[in-house]
Amino acid sequence: MSSHARITASVYTSHVPAIGVAMDQGRTADPYWAPLFAGYEPSRQWMVDNKPDAIVLVYNDHANAFSLDMIPTFALGTGDRYEPADEGWGPRAVPPVLGHGALAAHIAQSVIQQDFDLTLINRMTVDHGLTVPLSLLFGPQRADAPGWPCPVIPLAVNVVQYPVPSGRRCFQLGQAIRRAVESFDEPLNVQIWGTGGMSHQLQGPRAGLINREWDNAWMDRLIxxxxxxxxxxxxxxVREAGSEGIELVMWLIARGAMSDLAGGPPPRVAHRFYHVPASNTAVGHLVLENIPKESPQ
Structure with missing residues (x-):
């Protein structure tokens, strides 16, 4: 067994705030919501069977930790604890997010030395962009619990205020994170999650846009x-997936961290799911497993 950390899987999911509300209000069995939550059941079992030691969770803040006065392009959480943000109606009744300071500091050191200018955040709140994916994959958690089932390192990406980072730069950042994780001198099982999307637009003449064909073709190509x-x-x-569809560049960070981009075998698709609508958004979800080079396909 390697003495170093490794990325074993990547997880991708939308982070629609209404999903969190449905879970918090006990409405997951409602006819409107039941098909969506059923689509995540295989992944919840997969998480039980493949619990990570740490998660690098890529998401975007929605003007909670950062205002329009200051928006970092890439911000890595290096703290030990992150409280749920008050997004205007009180914080979600979910546990605090516990960080992994040692791994986060190592990723920061390594990635900055690979010429990425990260903003380092020692204290911030985290909004639905981060907590909804945790709820979807881990299931409801008691608010008075000490934390989620494993440490989480937040990586906030600016996809709110232009200019936003290119897909190429996000993809390269994922590759840099993989190199960073693999040089960490502890045998940790690390997952990287990409969140946001899929097609949706929240304002203007195209508000409510959903493009099923494009979304699924995009997931095909991501794999x-x-x-x-x-x-x-x-x-x-923007043209095909709406103004908020740009969030999908964050999935490219998680995909860039997979080992096939460094000469390994293609990843295994453990689960794939697509559903519309959730509120006014298309929901996409994917779990990709890294396959060790010596393992049979």
Missing amino acids: ADPAGLAEMPHVDY
Whole structure:
């Protein structure tokens, strides 16, 4: 067994705030919501069977930890604890997010030395962009619990205020994170999650836009041709997936961290799910497992 950490899987999911509300209010069995939550049941069992030692969770803040006065392009949480944010109606009744300071500090050191200018955040609150994915994959957690089932390192990406980072740069950052994790001198099982999307637009004449065909073709390409997908320009996301569809560049960070981009075998698709609508958003979800080079396909 390796004495170093390794990324064993990547998880991708939308982070629609209404999903968190449905869970918090006990409405997951309502006819409207039941099909969506049923689609996550296989992944919840997968998480039980493949519990990580730490998660690097890529998400975007929605003007809670950061205002429009100051928006870092890439911000890595290096603290030990993050409280749920008050998004205007009180914090979600979920546990605090506990960090992994040692691994986060190592990732920061390594990634900055690979020429990425990260903003380091020692204290911040985390909003639905981070807590809804945790709820979806781990299930409801008591608010008075000491924390979620494993430490989480938040990586906040600016996809709110232009200019936002290119898909190529996000993809490269994922590759840098993989190298950082693999040089950490503890045998940790690390997962990296990419969140946000899929197609949706919250304002203007196209408010409510959902593009099923494009979303599913994009997921196909994320699995099979991530390097090519990373070259997609921003205008394609906005035109085909709506103004908020640009959140999908965050999935490219998680995909870039997979080992096939460093000469390993193609990842195994453990679960894939797509559902519309959830509020006014298309929901996409994917779990990819890294396969050790010596393992049979």
